[in-house]
Amino acid sequence: MQEQLVRLLTLQDANTRTVLLGATLLGVASAVVGCFAVLRRRALVGDAVAHAALPGICIAFFVVGDRNFAAFMIGALVVGVLAAGFVSFVKAATRIKEDAAIALAIGGFFGVGIVLSRIIQNDPSGNRAGLDGFIFGKAASMVSGDAQLIAAVAIVVLMATGLLYKEFKILCFDRDFATSQGWPAMGLDLGLMALVCVCTVVGLPAVGVVLMVSLLVIPAAAARFWTHRLGTMVVLAGIFGGLSGMLGTALSATIPAPASGLSRGWPTGPLITLVAAAFFLISLVAAPRRGIVADVVRRASLRRRVARQNLLRRVYEMLEPGGDLSATWSVGDLGRVRMSGVGGVHGQIRRAVRAGLVEAGPEGFLLSPSGQAAAVRVVRTHRLWEVFLITHAHIAADHVDRDADQIEHFLPAETLAALEAKLVESGRTPLGVPSSPHATLGIGAN
């Protein structure tokens, strides 16, 4: 099997070469167009177009009377564009919203398609070979001529997207701005939809009606996790889409089907979708800023920082009456400190010791010089905000503690400096740590 895969991926076989190339280019093209569709919130229009392709293919079959790839494509494209137009018309001309319009196009047009395809099947003279392939997709049954057509169309689509890149960008991010700048937003919208139609229709034989939309949506959604820049997103989505098309096709051609199973091979469309879904899952979990892991890490580190600052402030306020920040204290002195649920007081102190903020002396703990500085900073932030609330927001002194508690961890240095300058200027507070406007807890309180 490995040999087979290597043989396949190194493109030693001419037919495989075309089919793989076709699937790859298809993946790239639909992913690139899909980026704009997803950003424009039109992700599922592709689904409507794909479903509408079935009646289109059937009508083409009625007209041509035979399995003719090009005729099928044209039929599917015409009815697909009709479906996209139906969605736009219903949305613009009635009170029905876009989601309902799309669902209507999916259900209704596919219903028509089933009616027509059943009529074709019931006709004994009809040569219906190839109609089913469109519903579930079978890249391996593509002949090289089909693959060449797909590749050519994909390249045209990519070029069109490249030419209209700037226009699509402005359309996706601020349609009203585009209109105000004199861009034909309506025409651009239609152009984008036309590209979606072309990609969808061309991809049908490889991926099938139901799963075609996955090639548009999944790589784009995956790429979105990695970046905030459209250019990067488009390139990444293209890579994801291309790899999905290539690997999915390669896998379906090489993995032997389970011996007991009914099928003689693995269906291509689902494998392409699953490869794309794997990229999505990896992105969802591991993307540096928007991924789940990054998110969890960020939240955890925030919780730790808040807990550390709470500890330092508690220690400071406990030692404040004695006037000696380097005095020794014990855990019991602290009483209850809010630790935001990170490992309790002992865990928090251990972490502070490791960070060099707290030292373990012979009779208890004491703040290290850097710990003292940090504590001063935290308490100063807290009290500056309290003073600000009292003087500028006219909030009673006994109501400001909790508000300051919430914001003290997030005040940026410039704000602090400005705040202090203002308070000093108005003579409200001396430089350094102001005294607390309300009672603080002493040793062992609470």
Added chain:
Amino acid sequence: MLMAMLCGSPVVAAGGGLDGASGLIVAGEAPGTVAAELGGVGPRVWFSVSGYQVRDDDLWTVGTAVLCSVACGILGCFLVLRRMSLLGDAISHAILPGLVLAFIVTHSREPLAMLAGALVVGIATAYLSTALNRWGRVPEDAAMGVVFTTLFAVGVVLMTWIPRDVDLDPGCVLYGLIEFTPFDTVRIAGLDIPRAFAWLAVVLVVNAALIWVFFKELKIVCFDPYLATTMGISATLVHYGLMTSVATTAVASFESVGSILVVAMLVAPGATAHLLTDRLSRMVWIAAAVSALSAVAGYALAVWVNTSVAGMIATVALGVFVLTTLFSPRYGFVSKQARHVAMAMRITQEDILGMLYRWHERSEGGTAGGVRPLGAGDIVTATRAGLLGRVALWWLARRGLVREGGGAITATPEGIKRASRIVRGHRLWELFLAKHLALPSDHLHAGAHRAEHFLSDTIQDQLAREDGAEADPHGRPIPPRT
């Protein structure tokens, strides 16, 4: 209940065949044919429609279709209003792996296990899409697209493990085999009732009961979720409840009608009803009626053309929606256009009458020497309405308000009477504008020209009372009230 989907019955197996290209069994190659042949085998002929004898089996099938359509249709109203219509689409595709897994785990076509499997995956789809949207910040529609296509792909791939001798068919999932419902019956109260019919009856009753009991909550959440929240009705709870209902209905409806009909029936009747009324209670009733109608008409057409029943019902439902989109009295596209044209027509006619009134006024007031008669061409050009102006003139002549004589158009006495009312409105309004808004005299006409068509007698009288009704700011007499 999922017997037909796992096309295991001998009838279906006979029609089934291996589709080598896709590697999937396409069972019931031609259920339409089978149904047409078997449709007439039932025990009793009830009545016949243009030669087609309607038997027990037809009635059961139509009944099943109606139950399913109505169950989906009434739920659909709330999906349309809550903008959740695509959920039906997503769920009905995504439950495939649930069905296959249940089969692989239990090694049987135990209906309850398959129902449970599908239900779990169906509800999971709804929740996963929401989770991706909330926590992954993926746009709502894209999140749905990711989830349901992936699950469907998993389902198709899982099928590869199903032994050769069992026919589990994704085609059935998509198209449904409503034609076979009469062959799988259960005995209830001494009657052989099709299993699907019994199930769908239960589903319909449950859906209707839920809507009836929670109508107030649903209504307020649909129209103003924030108000609902402030009133202590959890919009989130209603949202998830609705999703669960949709999943249950989709799963239960499925086997008989196929996912595509579920998708269509979850949106088309609700959207149709939305275009016909502004009252929620009426909307639910209309949706139910439209669903039932589509089901019956779809079945009849499918038998007539000899094609897929589920597909035809979806087609009819789409057709009904398209007709409603065009011709709904208030929100229909054509109706709206027709209203515009009717309004334009009325305004053009009134303008023509006003023009003729002024012509008569000038010709009688001594300056007649310099006033040449107005031809039809002059009038049409002056209205600047082109064809519409020509039609308006023709229509006025038909109504006996104008007449043509010697190449000149003149107003009849009845026409003058109508026209004087319009000119009265025009001049009263000019007076009002000049007096209260202190507009210069050359700015009065344009405003009055627009307003004259919308001034009722009451308003005219009021204006006359306040500002007097002798002459307009240009010194022309204001006609008396007719």
